[in-house]
Amino acid sequence: MEVINAFQGVSVLIPAHDEADWLPACLDALCASAPLAGPVEVIVVANGCSDNTAERARAAIPSFEARGWVLRVLELAQGGKLGAWNAGEAAARGAVLVYLDADVLISPPLLSQLEEALAGDAPRYGSGVPRVTTSGDWVTRHYTRFWRTTGFMTHGVPGFGVFAMNRAGRARWGAWPDIISDDTFARLNFRPEERIAVPARYDWPMIEGFAPLVRVRRRQDAGVAEVARLFPELMRNDDPHDKLRPFWRRALADPLGALVFVAVRLTIHAPVLRSANRWVRGR
Known part of the structure; x- marks a missing residue:
């Protein structure tokens, strides 16, 4: 990927489709980050919005300028997260790229820890602790509560909501493909030993309610299956699962959580509540 006027700093990319209610808190948390070694630019990509997402993003510009950081707002007529990533990357100049969902609240140390972890020429991917x-x-x-005990959450670097990579890592593919699960695709473009979990935390809101939970979880399953179908070579980079705690042990420790978890999983595979919308919100 060609980079114009690159600087040795961090670019934070935030896709935002009708995120006026969530984006201000996301930007406030970002602006409260601990100092970084290099410059920081934040690029909000308001895509296909019917609300005042872009206006609310621009309202935060003075706060970022007070820190010596740059906040830019791009507006795209068409919605779509992958298009937003491509547009944001085309404008980004940082040596480290951070991909942040508009409803995520990062803790103050996260950006600086990612900056340090991803420094250097070797391809690297990183995220915090969700x-x-x-x-x-x-x-x-x-x-x-039960989902937190799954191997996806307890092993490796999940990377949902916020993930980052250096330029050497991002050079592994061209434009973002038209897929459902961008975070799965990004994570699996790196071998487990190339993925770094920094200790800083971030808050990621779970979708509320049984039916919305089923719809979102079904979409996420479809996204992983799509990556496996279109990019089978990437699946060798998945985390090993041979040392995971058995389901029955986790169920004994939390029988109610296990019951609800199984009920959701069974409903996911039932021919009900199906949606043709590829972009069901994650919360």
């Missing part, structure tokens, strides 16, 4: 948040829905609360 703290999955819920707002009180009974099903969501129990499902989330």
Whole structure:
């Protein structure tokens, strides 16, 4: 990927489709980050918005300028996360690229830890430790508690909500393909030993309610299956699962959580609540 006027800093890319209610808090948390060694630019890509997402993003420009950081807002007429990534990358100048969802709240140390972890010429990918948040829905609360015990959450670097890579890593593919699961595709373009988990945390909100949870989880399963079908060579980079805690042990420790988890998983495979929309929100 050609980079114009590159600087040795960090570019944070935020795709935002009708995210006016979530984006200000995301930007506030980002602006509260600990100091970084190099310059920082933040690029909000407002894509296909019918609300005032772009206006609310621009309202944060003075706060970033006060830190000596750059905040730019790009507006695209067409919605779509992959198009937003491509447009944001075309404008980005950083040596480290951070891909941040508009509903995620990062902790102050995360950016600086990613900057340090991804420095150098070797291809590297990184993310922090997700703290999955819920707002009180009974099903969501129990499902989330058990989901946190799965191998995806306990091993490796999940990377959902926020992930980062250096330019050497990003050079492994061209434009983002038209796929559902961008985070899976990005993560599996790196071998397990190339993926770095930094200790800083970030908050990622879980979708609330049984039916929305099923729709989103079905879409996520479809996204992983799509990557496996279109890019089978990437699946060799998945994390090993031979040392995972058995399901029955986890179920004994949390029988109610296991029951809710199984109910959601069974409904995912039932011919109900199906949606033709590839872009069901993750929360």
